[in-house]
Amino acid sequence: MENKPALLSARNIRRAFTSAGARLEVLRGVDLSLRHGESLALTGESGSGKSTLVHILAGLELPDAGEVEIEGTPLNRLSEAGRARLRRETIGIVFQQFNLIPSLDAGANIAFQARLAGRHDPDHVTRLAGRLGLAGHLHKYPEELSGGQQQRVAIGRALAARPALILADEPTGNLDEATADEVLALMLELVAEAGAALLMVTHSVRLAARLDRQLQLSRGRIFA
Numbered sequence: 001m002e003n004k005p006a007l008l009s010a011r012n013i014r015r016a017f018t019s020a021g022a023r024l025e026v027l028r029g030v031d032l033s034l035r036h037g038e039s040l041a042l043t044g045e046s047g048s049g050k051s052t053l054v055h056i057l058a059g060l061e062l063p064d065a066g067e068v069e070i071e072g073t074p075l076n077r078l079s080e081a082g083r084a085r086l087r088r089e090t091i092g093i094v095f096q097q098f099n100l101i102p103s104l105d106a107g108a109n110i111a112f113q114a115r116l117a118g119r120h121d122p123d124h125v126t127r128l129a130g131r132l133g134l135a136g137h138l139h140k141y142p143e144e145l146s147g148g149q150q151q152r153v154a155i156g157r158a159l160a161a162r163p164a165l166i167l168a169d170e171p172t173g174n175l176d177e178a179t180a181d182e183v184l185a186l187m188l189e190l191v192a193e194a195g196a197a198l199l200m201v202t203h204s205v206r207l208a209a210r211l212d213r214q215l216q217l218s219r220g221r222i223f224a
């Protein structure tokens with residue numbers, strides 16, 4: 001039988017911050033893994049370290065100790081440029097604050113990541129925009145879009161390069177409940193169609209229940 005490495009695996013991740021002279025151990029030995037195509041919800045109280053963990057899993061930050069591997073490649077053995085390349089090719093990130101580029105219209109925002117990865121496919125962008133209900137909005141700039149529309153653009157951008165992994169940090173945290181449900185349903189549908197894996201941070205137990213697996217971050221560790 002083929003022994004394919006996990007898409008994402010994190011072992012014994014530790015991260016502490018020192019601020020105002022006090023040391024705060026945020027992650028105190030976190031282990032998790034995610035297989036191709038699987039969806040995982042990460043819940044936890046405010047300040048429990050969820051965003052810190054997502055940044056480490058994405059290779060945006062290195063942990064103080066422990067190891068993250070993406071498809072068997074240890075991130076801490078790559079240079080910053082190497083991590084950026086792997087992120088471009090393998091990971092799509094959706095942030096709570098949308099993080100769209102204000103000077104680019106919706107279509108160019110969706111295509112942005114795929115262009116960087118050398119995988120821009122205009123037909124795919126058009127298809128994604130249609131599925132996201134953005135077909136009539138592609139020439140609008142982020143400030144001309146509602147919060148729900150901006151987050152749909154961000155989801156399109158994350159999916160356009162066909163990444164194996166989507167990391168979403170409170171992707172619906174800035175939306176009202178009805179819009180959050182609608183955007184999440186759409187994101188789950190498109191992620192499943194793409195065959196991508198999803199790790200989503202959320203405060204909402206209700207939204208977390210819609211994913212394959214749920215884990216909780218508490219006191220620096222992971223609980224099932």
Ligand SMILES: Nc1ncnc2c1ncn2[C@@H]1O[C@H](COP(=O)(O)OP(=O)(O)OP(=O)(O)O)[C@@H](O)[C@H]1O
Nearest residue numbers: 017018019026044045046047048049050051052053
């Ligand atoms: N760069 C930093 N310097 C100092 N402290 C930090 C830094 N980044 C995060 N922290 C602290 O680490 C803890 C965890 O923060 P983090 O943002 O990861 O939590 P979170 O679970 O995502 O919270 P929320 O649900 O409110 O977004 C917090 O106490 C935060 O103040």
